[in-house]
Amino acid sequence: MKMTSNSEKSPSGRAGKNDISNPAKTDEKAIIMSGYGINSEMETQEAFKRAGMGSDIVHINDLIAGRKKLSDYRLLVFPGGFSYGDDTGAGNAYANRVRNNLWDDLEKFLDNDTLVLGICNGFQILANLGLVPAFNKKYERDIALMPNRKGVLECRFVTLKPVSDNLWTRDIEWMYCPISHGEGNFFCSPETLVRLKTKNMITFQYCQDNLSPANGEYPYNPNGSTEDIAGITSENGKVLGLMPHPERAMNFTNLYDWPYQKEKMKREGKKLPQESLNMQFFKNIVNYFC
């Protein structure tokens, strides 16, 4: 692995733009799904809280039983995890549970002015539900997140570059956060890929530390994803699936190379950031509701 040693472009070298300043706040609440082995709901809740949005963690069975209502929310989040232990394909069994029990509510939810975010296992769930790419609002499976090229779970920090200019990527020059998945190898047909490109739906790509393309090269592209794709939106841009985990690196001290960056900044007389640049991602989502 080649890391830039002195380059200004070193991923965690800067803080997010809204660092320490008061973020925007919204009264809207997010619903963060849990249950059956989803496991990142608490840090995802924390990320939205810091970005200025409250949330409820809701077990899928409470939605199915009608104890909670999707229609009370405008942001739906499927966080990371290992729902059903990745059995029958990562995200597949949880997506089946959603489709078999909550489909009508979900379709109505999507028709309103709402956003949906799926991170890691959440992205796998969205892909199996067909919420991305959802060309022409047809919720069919057009993409797959296959087992990683190396055949095992891979946990490491990756650098991400926004590809499209949309509500999710505003003011983000790059992100630097962990991946941790066994099945994140993005695949789709050549025709689908063309459509994703022409409609600017590819939102984040894995890249090298100096932001040049990963070109499929390990470990920059950690899993073998087609075109280094790390995240895509739905055609209407309101649903985002993202493999890496910005919520796991909210603070400067969460970043892989922070001890090095800290020494560097100290010697340059710079002030050390508290937050990491990844928080901009969550602030963008919250801003949508402000």
Next chain:
Amino acid sequence: MTSFIHRIEVHYKQDPRLKSRTDRIRSLGIPVSKLHLIDIYTIATSSRDFTHDELCRIGAQLINPVVQEYTVDTATGAFFDYAIEVGFLPGITDNIGTTAKQTIEDYYSIRFKEGESVYSSQLFFICGNISEDSLQKLTATLANPLVNRVHIKTYEEYKNKGMDPFVPYVRLHELPNAEAVDLDLDDKDLARLGKEGIPDTLTGQRRGPLALDLHQLHAIRDYFSKKGRKPTDVELESLAQTWSEHCKHTIFASSMDDDVPKGLYKTFIQAATNKIRREKGDKDICVTVFTDNSGAIIFDDSYLVTHKVETHNSPSALDPFGGALTGIVGVNRDTIGFGLGAKPCLNYYGYCVGDPDSDPVLFRGKNKANPILSPRQILDGVVRGVGVGGNCSGIPTPQGWCYFNDRYTGKPLVFAGTVGVMPFRHKGRKLFLKRAKPGDLIVMAGGRVGKDGIHGATFSSEALDPASPVTAVQIGDPITQKKLSDVIIKEARDLGLYRSITDNGAGGISCSVAEMAKECNGCHVFLDQVPLKYPGMAPWEIWISESQERMTLAIPKEKIDEFMDLVQRREVEATVIGKFTDSGRCVVEYHGDVVMDVDLDFLHDGLPKKHLKTTYTQKMYPEPKTACPAQLDQTILFMLQRKNICSKEFISTQYDHTVQGGHVLGPVQGKGRVQATASLTKVVLDSKKGVGLSQGIFPSYSEIDPYLMAAAAIDTAIRGLIAIGISLDNIALLDNFCWCSSDEPDRLGQLKRAAKGCYDFATAFGTPFISGKDSMFNDFSGFDSDNNPVRISVPPTLLISSIGIHDDVAKAVSIDAKFEGDFVYVIGETFPELGGSEYFAFLDSIGNKVPKLDTKKAKSRYQRLTAAISKEIVASAYPVNHGGLAMALAKVAIAGRIGMEIAIPSGLRPDYFLFSESLGRFVVTVSKDNKKAFEEIIGGDAMRLGTVCGRALRITGQKTIIDLPVEELETAYKSPFLGY
């Protein structure tokens, strides 16, 4: 029984898994030219059949059509030489099958009936010129005969009809009852009963060892003859569990020689903690020590953290994947079962295995029966097991280690630890205290009970009837446990729905219920209420089964409805199986018959006391005769490639270490990605504090001097945390003794010395023990291929794990050298202490001079380094450990991908100076600006060795002895496990 069987076969159009799988098989020397993988779901029902259309819709649910296809009751078409289908044996947990079943149930809004299920298997199509031998070897890597069933077909046999559908039913015939056991036997027969188990009245076969010795059996006989009756098999099996070495730690509890009348545990472990706590007074960090399922220390004013490290050695020898998986999810339950339930927030691992490049041919039985698994298979399996356990449970695994020695070939050691976090109070209730009350209901929650793990540590091939459930090994189901954990820790606990909780580990409910019964002085259990995986289990089996993923709770009557409603909504099974009483007795009923009625006093304290005698013989080993080479370039490269020194990053990266969002210092650090000796994680996200984990383990010192092995382990465990900036005041320790042949006085003599070392060095540093565990018989007895008996005993092994609270993670220090011009120091003195060192092992020697430790000097040194780190004037710090100073310097350079210019003092032989494993030392780098401040704080203890510069590591004594590009060092450091 089931009458409708259907098979859905799933394959990738282009399978991304094939390259890594094929490479792996080829790396074992099997000439596979092509490989195909098919996932199979066998649906077996009796109450209804599925039409072809319905099965197609089920198939569509089980795939992603973008990349996968399925067939229904049609063999997947392909051309190959062999088809190998690998599924589970009857009764083995089949997680994939269970998920598929739930998906089908959801899709058709149906419920599978008792006996109906979905079973998963994998089909491998193999192309290549494969010999009979290779085929066997290949099968051995794909399947473990204790867990898996295998069917092999040639292409000719396959081509028209595919594989034969197979359903791994559990068939158990009679519904057995409890039986009285006659103990009025002569001592020879009685001893046999203890050793081999109760004879089955029908078959005469022994049920498996009770592991009760004559003294204990006499005590049991006396107890029941006073009661005027024979014990039942339930009672005898229950006493055997409760009195087992595993539960009662008899070796650590027994009086020893004339000078340790209270036993090793009370004299050396507990007494150390008591003394330290007394001396620390207000600064005592302990909350709960030794009494609960984990030990706990103060995190801050609001939270405590728990830690516990378990071993799972025997199960991992038989089934590395299942053994390690149940090891880690088992210790997770020690966290969930602490107080009223702590949240597991960090996993931790340690593996002692044989050299994975060796291929020993050894058998458990005569005539080449039951071959042992190769070290490589064991390593692969345990690495995967702990990974799956932690990853699926959403618990980060930032710290762990691997240690290799051929004496672990017969029996690996698998350490699994978990840290938990919990608020002290919730709505005024102290969450770290628990107490069941008479009248509370006994509730078992989580998985169901099967024959898993009954007399698990032993097995015989005769017992492995193809239709009998496997009892020796278990496969964990992390998702079932995750659901259980979530509903308890994240919901039921804070709703105040139960008064006490503990986990079901060794001995199953027989131990957990009896243990909780101490809190209120009695229990009454209805065994027929316990939900079973399959019918036909005998009451004693239900009582002691070690089926996984279960917790036992004490629930007040008025809360039971709310609890049951909650768990039902979370799809977690829970059953009332009895109630707690104050009768002073443990009473168990089965279908109206009392099958156990034993006084709690006798059950817990009736174990006859033992007195152990020890001897100790100081062994002497020849010193190496090699002179110091003039040039050490080759030596340092060889040393970096030693398996106990080189990178095992392939483990770190397949373990999720970032989930829960608290990653600060991870398992690998720096641009060069070097494995660190300590990790640091925020377990409360809005606190600036963090939890550090480290360890010390030096099995190679034990045969030379077990007392100093303890010194090395304790010092290294502490030093790892000091190096990242944790103060000595905030550090606690955990001990794991993994001994061998503990019935031999000389081994006990080594144990006594190691335990005394634990007392002396822990008290000297003021670092209390908060939890510990021992495993005393890690010996392999078997045969080579010529039927010669072979015995391999592990080296006496003491693992000291450390946990510490960092006051401000933003001040933590990583291991990598950072900038040119920084000064490189070694802090602490270097002596010619190379006995048992990696360098002497490299020279094929052992030697005798194990490192000593001046704790007074070390303690003051650590306090000064803590002060320097808290002033943020240290750029990097690395604790010198295995392989000595040269390895530390190389790793600091590799991690920073930057060179160093080092001058070493004259006096010691250069190679001894560089490879000595003297304790108490650090390599640190400091910027020029901070030099003065640093030297003022550290004083004469700091020796400036040189500077960070260039791209090479250059070490000069009288002349240059090492001059190598850091890149070359990095290649050597990473080469041994590159293909893993």
